[in-house]
Amino acid sequence: RRRPLEMLDRLRRAVPDMVIRTTFLVGHPGEGDAEFQSLVEFVREAKFERVGVFTFSPEEGTVAATLPEQVPAAVAKKRRPALMRVQRGVSKERQKALVGRELEVLVEGVSAESEYLLEGRWAGQAPEIDGTVFLADGTAQPGDLVRARVTSYADYDLAASIVAVSDPWKHSVRPSLVGAGRRLPFVTAAERTQGNLSSARRLCPTLKKSVAD
Numbered sequence: 001r002r003r004p005l006e007m008l009d010r011l012r013r014a015v016p017d018m019v020i021r022t023t024f025l026v027g028h029p030g031e032g033d034a035e036f037q038s039l040v041e042f043v044r045e046a047k048f049e050r051v052g053v054f055t056f057s058p059e060e061g062t063v064a065a066t067l068p069e070q071v072p073a074a075v076a077k078k079r080r081p082a083l084m085r086v087q088r089g090v091s092k093e094r095q096k097a098l099v100g101r102e103l104e105v106l107v108e109g110v111s112a113e114s115e116y117l118l119e120g121r122w123a124g125q126a127p128e129i130d131g132t133v134f135l136a137d138g139t140a141q142p143g144d145l146v147r148a149r150v151t152s153y154a155d156y157d158l159a160a161s162i163v164a165v166s167d168p169w170k171h172s173v174r175p176s177l178v179g180a181g182r183r184l185p186f187v188t189a190a191e192r193t194q195g196n197l198s199s200a201r202r203l204c205p206t207l208k209k210s211v212a213d
Contacts, residue, residue, distance in 0.1 A: 001042045008046055019124040021050035026083060027076025028056045029067035036079055043086050049094055049124060051087040055080045088155050095153035102149050102163060105133050109142040120146070122158075131156030138162025 012018055024039065043051065055076050058065035103122040111117035111134060118135040125131055133148065140146050140162060148160035 001038070001045075004042075005045055019049040021052075021126075022048055023052040023054065024083065025054050025056050026079040027071040027073075029064060029071060030069045031056075031071055032069075040083060040086055043083060044090065047090050047094070048087070049091075050126075050130065051084075051090075052129075053080045053083050053087075091155055092153070095155070095158065098150045098158060099153060100150065102147050103133070103158075103160065104166070105135065105146050105148045105160065107135065107140045107142055107144045107146055111135075118162075131158065133158045133160050135160055135162055138165075140165050 105120045107120040111119040145166040152159040
């Protein structure tokens with residue numbers, strides 16, 4: 001696996017902010033424990049920004065379904081979450097490295113988590129399959145490009161404060177309108193998955209007060 005790692009290193013040195021996405025299939029016939037552990041180590045070393053993992057399932061009429069050394073379905077099923085746990089750790093490292101940086105974020109609208117937050121995506125997040133940037137400390141309209149400073153992170157989501165709103169048509173930047181100087185809280189990825197704000201209210205007194213009001 002040395003050659004692909006060297007290639008990744010060359011790419012990242014040439015394009016420092018490159019976001020690399022890849023997908024793996026686990027449980028393919030012939031994948032023994034040693035091969036799977038080699039894959040785990042490769043993912044840990046490669047530090048891909050985005051990774052998808054699928055579990056092999058034999059389909060009638062395909063060559064793969066007739067190959068020898070079929071991996072038991074129960075084993076293949078366990079390998080996917082095992083690999084994703086490794087990638088989750090890599091993702092958190094990548095996310096943490098973004099704290100303090102300013103990113104250009106496309107505003108998509110008011111967050112589904114709270115009317116006091118906006119949400120959007122930066123260039124490293126694909127729609128619907130990647131995380132979200134939760135935006136606070138400013139106002140913007142859907143479709144605006146804003147410059148936002150990252151303040152916190154979760155496994156796949158980011159929280160950021162709006163610094164300025166860019167007008168791509170006029171190629172200008174105008175300061176954001178900050179509401180009363182109040183810092184708005186961050187809703188984590190886990191809370192977003194749960195689809196409610198109960199944990200966020202306990203963890204963020206500001207949100208609890210705002211929602212109550």
